[in-house]
Amino acid sequence: MGVADQSQSQTPQLPVSNKEKFNRGAIPALIAAILGWLFDGFEMGLFPLIGNPALQDLLPNESAIVRGQWFTVIIAVFLVGAATGGVLFGWLGDKLGRVRAMSLAIFTYAIFTGLCAFVTAPWQFAGLRFIASLGMGGEWALGVALVNEIWGNRNRAWIAGMIGAAANVGFLLTGLISLKLNESIVQVTAFLAMIGVGQETADYLLQNRAWRFLAISGAAPAIIIFFIRLFVDESPKWLEEKNSGRTSNWATVDLLGVFAASFMALIVIWAWSPMSPFGAPIALLITIAGTVGILWGFLLPLRRYLGRSTNASAGSQADRKLIMKHLLLGSVLAGIALMGTWGSTQQAARWASGLVPPGSFPIIEHTVITTALGAITMAFIAALAADRFGRRSTYTALCVLSLGSALLFFQTNEYSADGQVGAWFYLTTFLIGGITAAFYGFFPLYFPELFPTSVRATAQGFCYNIGRLLAAIGSLQLANLTGLFSREGTPILQSTANAFSVLSCIYLVGVLVIWLAPETKGRPLA
Numbered sequence: 147m148g149v150a151d152q153s154q155s156q157t158p159q160l161p162v163s164n165k166e167k168f169n170r171g172a173i174p175a176l177i178a179a180i181l182g183w184l185f186d187g188f189e190m191g192l193f194p195l196i197g198n199p200a201l202q203d204l205l206p207n208e209s210a211i212v213r214g215q216w217f218t219v220i221i222a223v224f225l226v227g228a229a230t231g232g233v234l235f236g237w238l239g240d241k242l243g244r245v246r247a248m249s250l251a252i253f254t255y256a257i258f259t260g261l262c263a264f265v266t267a268p269w270q271f272a273g274l275r276f277i278a279s280l281g282m283g284g285e286w287a288l289g290v291a292l293v294n295e296i297w298g299n300r301n302r303a304w305i306a307g308m309i310g311a312a313a314n315v316g317f318l319l320t321g322l323i324s325l326k327l328n329e330s331i332v333q334v335t336a337f338l339a340m341i342g343v344g345q346e347t348a349d350y351l352l353q354n355r356a357w358r359f360l361a362i363s364g365a366a367p368a369i370i371i372f373f374i375r376l377f378v379d380e381s382p383k384w385l386e387e388k389n390s391g392r393t394s395n396w397a398t399v400d401l402l403g404v405f406a407a408s409f410m411a412l413i414v415i416w417a418w419s420p421m422s423p424f425g426a427p428i429a430l431l432i433t434i435a436g437t438v439g440i441l442w443g444f445l446l447p448l449r450r451y452l453g454r455s456t457n458a459s460a461g462s463q464a465d466r467k468l469i470m471k472h473l474l475l476g477s478v479l480a481g482i483a484l485m486g487t488w489g490s491t492q493q494a495a496r497w498a499s500g501l502v503p504p505g506s507f508p509i510i511e512h513t514v515i516t517t518a519l520g521a522i523t524m525a526f527i528a529a530l531a532a533d534r535f536g537r538r539s540t541y542t543a544l545c546v547l548s549l550g551s552a553l554l555f556f557q558t559n560e561y562s563a564d565g566q567v568g569a570w571f572y573l574t575t576f577l578i579g580g581i582t583a584a585f586y587g588f589f590p591l592y593f594p595e596l597f598p599t600s601v602r603a604t605a606q607g608f609c610y611n612i613g614r615l616l617a618a619i620g621s622l623q624l625a626n627l628t629g630l631f632s633r634e635g636t637p638i639l640q641s642t643a644n645a646f647s648v649l650s651c652i653y654l655v656g657v658l659v660i661w662l663a664p665e666t667k668g669r670p671l672a
Contacts, residue, residue: 171379175296176305178370178378179289180312182252185367187316187518189259189282192364193220193275194495195320195514196357203354204268215420216268217496218624220275221488222415225618227276228283229611230408233444234401235284236291236607241396243388244292244381244603249371251288254281260365263351263358276412278364283614287607294594295383295602299670303533303591310525310587314518321514323363327356328508334359383599392600395454400447407443410436411615418622426626433619440615448473448604465598472596473608475663479541480613482656483548483585485620489649490552491517491582493624494575497556497646500639506565516572517579524580525587536667537592538660544584545656551577552650556643595666620649 197220201213231251238247258278265271293305327334331352338348351359387393414436416422417429424432452466495513502509532540555578559571593606627645632638 172296174373174377175292175379176308178248178374179293180308181370181373182248182285182289182367183309183312184316184319185252185256185370186282186285187313188319188367189255189278189316189364190313191317191320191514191518192259192360193224194492195324195510196355196360198496198499198510199354199357200271201268203357204265204271212420218621219415219419220268220272221492222618222622223272223412224275224279225484225488225614225621226408226411226415227279229411229444229614229618230404231280231283232287232607232611232614233404233447233604234280236287236604237396237401237404237447238284239288239291239603240384240601241393244288244295244384245374245378248285248288248292249374251281251284252367252370252374254278255285256281256365256368260362262364263361283611284607286610287603290590290594290606291603292381294590294671295381295599296379302671303529304526306532306591307526307529307587309590310529310583311522313586314521314525314583317521318515318518320360321511321518324355324360325508325511325515327359328511331356387600395451396447397450397454400450403443403446405443407440410439410443411618414619415622437619441612444608444612445473448601448608451601451604469597469601469605472664473605475659476593476596476606476609477612477616478659479656479663480589480610481616482545482613482652482659483582483589484613484617485652486548486552486650487582487585488617488621489624489652490556490646491578493646494555494578497639497642498559498575500561501559501567501571502562502565507567509567512567513575516575517583520576520578520580521583521586524584527587528584529587529591532588532591533667536665537588538663538665540588541585541660542657544581544588545653545660548582549650549653551581553647554578556647561637561639592666594671595669596664620652624649
């Protein structure tokens with residue numbers, strides 16, 4: 147018998163079956179996850195785009211300062227919801243399966259985003275954004291876990307780039323749709339009349355840059371659920387965990403810690419909100435105590451799971467300690483990136499609206515579109531760079547470049563009385579949007595490498611979403627920072643630019659912390 151024949155006769159059937167499984171299930175899983183991430187980006191991009199006109203309608207008699215405070219509070223509530231959802235739906239993904247949990251996550255963020263079109267007060271907007279963000283935060287962790295587990299070690303850098311790029315394509319869509327919609331209000335009004343929508347309802351949906359109509363469009367992702375349920379197979383790695391009985395170690399009662407942590411986070415936001423009776427010293431004490439409680443609550447399900455699933459052997463205890471170490475490091479790394487993003491890029495469109503006279507130029511949409519184009523490009527570059535040069539070096543470079551891009555954008559763009567912006571504005575907008583968002587092509591590559599299959603969805607959801615909580619708490623300080631830089635005679639545009647610039651200095655912490663984290667380049671996915 148020849149070597150070739152001998153090799154064929156001794157080939158076991160399991161690898162063939164796995165190959166067939168990959169060919170049949172990998173592409174639909176990737177498509178479903180990309181669509182989920184795309185609409186994640188759409189949801190994230192909606193509020194920075196519609197927040198100002200929405201608050202102008204909801205608070206017509208309030209000052210720009212009060213509306214700005216509400217803008218920050220709603221962003222913070224959204225981040226808390228996304229953090230809670232990342233842990234909650236990550237838990238569901240590890241307990242019930244990636245596919246079922248992802249379908250529920252998409253349904254949650256689609257329906258409750260659509261309902262935002264019918265709010266009559268800012269607190270209602272904040273409440274619906276909180277529930278919507280539960281699903282959005284969960285979908286990220288579940289999609290990353292599903293795709294990485296089905297594709298294994300194949301093309302992981304490219305897939306990580308797709309994850310980051312897909313979310314920013316969604317962000318781009320918000321700007322393009324808003325720009326086109328407001329250029330075609332007459333045609334859209336005629337179309338609504340043609341399908342039986344009354345003039346009063348049409349005016350209600352399309353007034354003030356059509357923010358309510360755009361919110362309704364956020365319900366579109368619900369369609370993806372049908373594709374997922376029909377064509378997407380469950381992760382084979384998770385099925386192995388289920389068959390081994392280890393998924394039974396996740397207990398529903400442990401979620402009480404997650405809900406308690408979410409409540410504490412909302413208390414922290416309330417302490418800094420316009421509704422709070424407290425001054426800064428009391429709010430700071432509430433923030434410190436709340437942060438400790440938040441960490442305890444979000445870690446509870448994972449700590450309990452590890453306690454049930456490990457025995458007293460040295461190896462198991464060592465693995466448990468390593469997982470906890472990676473959780474804390476991953477959370478700090480994500481928190482630095484997210485705080486920088488939500489303190490700079492997510493504020494860019496609102497800040498840029500002050501660069502031109504009102505109504506002179508659709509600068510908000512142009513800012514959203516340009517930052518999104520930068521983010522799509524850099525998400526791929528960051529993932530490929532991490533695969534080529536290593537995880538720690540790439541993260542360090544991203545931190546340095548992100549700080550530089552934020553300073554360029556906020557400190558070198560000036561008010562234009564004639565309502566025109568030049569090439570420099572677009573260049574700095576592209577850079578801040580691209581470089582600060584490049585982390586979201588980096589994290590889908592790095593975080594799955596830090597954790598085993600049994601806890602991957604919950605653990606990476608915890609890291610990414612505790613980062614959101616840190617970003618929420620940090621973003622609440624923007625009003626204080628702006629006040630600190632506000633002196634008599636200092637334009638509000640410059641005061642806010644200084645505040646955003648200072649908050650962006652958080653990237654310097656990342657330059658140090660990343661060298662405490664492991665270098666995972668070249669290691670196969672566990």
